[in-house]
Amino acid sequence: MNTQVLQEIISAIKSSKKSLVLSHQNPDGDTLGSMLAIGKILKDLGHSVDHAISDPVPEIYKFLPFTDLVKLPDDKSLQNDYDLAFSLDCGSVKRLGKAQTLWSKAKKTINIDHHISNEKFATLNWIEADATSTGQVVSWLAKELKINLSKEIATLLYTTLLTDTACFAHTNTNAEALRWGAELIESGAEYTTVYRKAFLERPFKAIKVFGSAINDIKLLESGEIAWTFLNQETMKLNSATGEDTDDIADHMMRAKGVKVGIFLREDQNETKVSLRSNTDFDVSKIAMELGGGGHKRAAGINIKKPLSEVRDIILNKVVEEYRKGI
Ligand SMILES: [Mn+2]
Numbered sequence: 001m002n003t004q005v006l007q008e009i010i011s012a013i014k015s016s017k018k019s020l021v022l023s024h025q026n027p028d029g030d031t032l033g034s035m036l037a038i039g040k041i042l043k044d045l046g047h048s049v050d051h052a053i054s055d056p057v058p059e060i061y062k063f064l065p066f067t068d069l070v071k072l073p074d075d076k077s078l079q080n081d082y083d084l085a086f087s088l089d090c091g092s093v094k095r096l097g098k099a100q101t102l103w104s105k106a107k108k109t110i111n112i113d114h115h116i117s118n119e120k121f122a123t124l125n126w127i128e129a130d131a132t133s134t135g136q137v138v139s140w141l142a143k144e145l146k147i148n149l150s151k152e153i154a155t156l157l158y159t160t161l162l163t164d165t166a167c168f169a170h171t172n173t174n175a176e177a178l179r180w181g182a183e184l185i186e187s188g189a190e191y192t193t194v195y196r197k198a199f200l201e202r203p204f205k206a207i208k209v210f211g212s213a214i215n216d217i218k219l220l221e222s223g224e225i226a227w228t229f230l231n232q233e234t235m236k237l238n239s240a241t242g243e244d245t246d247d248i249a250d251h252m253m254r255a256k257g258v259k260v261g262i263f264l265r266e267d268q269n270e271t272k273v274s275l276r277s278n279t280d281f282d283v284s285k286i287a288m289e290l291g292g293g294g295h296k297r298a299a300g301i302n303i304k305k306p307l308s309e310v311r312d313i314i315l316n317k318v319v320e321e322y323r324k325g326i
Contacts, residue, residue: 005126006144009110012124013145016083019047020106024090025054025097029061029163029198031089033156034112034134036066038086040153041142050078054097058243063197064159065152073098082106089113089134093121112137132177135160139180151188158189159198167199206244209234213248213263217255220319226252227262227315231307235266242272249274249298260322262314266307273301273314281325286317 013019021039023031032053039049051070061067071078085106090096090113096103103109111122114131131137135157142149149157161181165173168181185191202210209230217228230245238244242265249263253276260283261276273290275283277297284299290313292301303310 001128001140002126005124006141008124009112009126009141010144012084012108012110013042013045013047016108017047018079018081018083019049020078020082020085020102021049021051022085022087022090022096022099022103023053024087024095025099027053027055027057027061028089030133030135030160032057032061032067033064033158033160033163034088034138035086036064036069037135037138037153037156037160038088038112038141039069040066040150040156041138041145041147044147045145050082052078052099052102054099059203060198060201061159063193064156066156073102078102080105083108085109087111087113087122088138089115091115091117092119112141132172132174132180133160133164135164136177136180139184149184149187151190154184154187154189155194158184158191159194162194162199167195202247203244205238205240206247208238209240209244210248210251212238213245214251217252219258220315221322223257224259225262225318225322226255226258226260227264228252229264229307229311230266232266232268242267249276252276253278260318262318264307264311264314270302270304271307271310273303273310275299275301275318281322283318286321290314290317 019042021035023035039051042049052073053070054073057067057070085103093100109122111125112134113127114129114134114137116129118127128137139157212234213228213230217226219226245265249261252261259279260281263274265272275287277283282296284294284296287294287299287301290301294300
């Protein structure tokens, strides 16, 4: 653990009164749980605290304590003179999105993260690449500050643990992570609620469009490429939004023998393409070539064309590239 920067952060906290806590845009359970937990810790230490995120809190996380305190960056009640601004789980300043202006106005900035690629864009940068989640780094801070974890903070931190281990499935689910999880449960973390609300429960409309997309899966290249779609008609019929289709691309990859997945969703003026791979086939290259981006195993593109046109472009491109790789 980087104890020197931890001590510098503690002395910055002790000599300040007014803090702003931020998560990255399109927040997930780690960034959100971490920022809400540190917000409460700072309040317990006597700070006045504001919370801001570039995007609204996703529905699935609204059960978490203190989400009602989160404001959008253009909220008039936010200030211009914070002593400290905290960024949680955010690898680059750009990922703060519209909250970057607020961040840059703070007297001192503190960056807490566990991504090894973090760009260290703050006054104080505390990056712990071995931490399971950014929430675990926050719990180390709480321990050093001798703060007993309340039920609320434990629930928030447990959410960061479940998010970043994909519910104890990824390789970062080590003994240390499980010991930390046990501590959080001892502190009252509502672990069954977190699993049910954030990972299991979905709106009925999401289940319906999920069923439609899964039912329409087609296979190419002897079953190694799977693709499916949702058109505007099906989306509208079920009053579904983009958030309701989040699980589809990953779920397709569960089919045995499938190595590449393609999910197409038709929106008002564009078609959103999600690409997945579970082999060395790099889908981010295709995404970048067509104006999108992402990672080797998960990438996306928004194309301003109707579904029927995008379908032909993408299927041809993926099959062509896939054949080259064999
Ligand atoms: Mn994380």
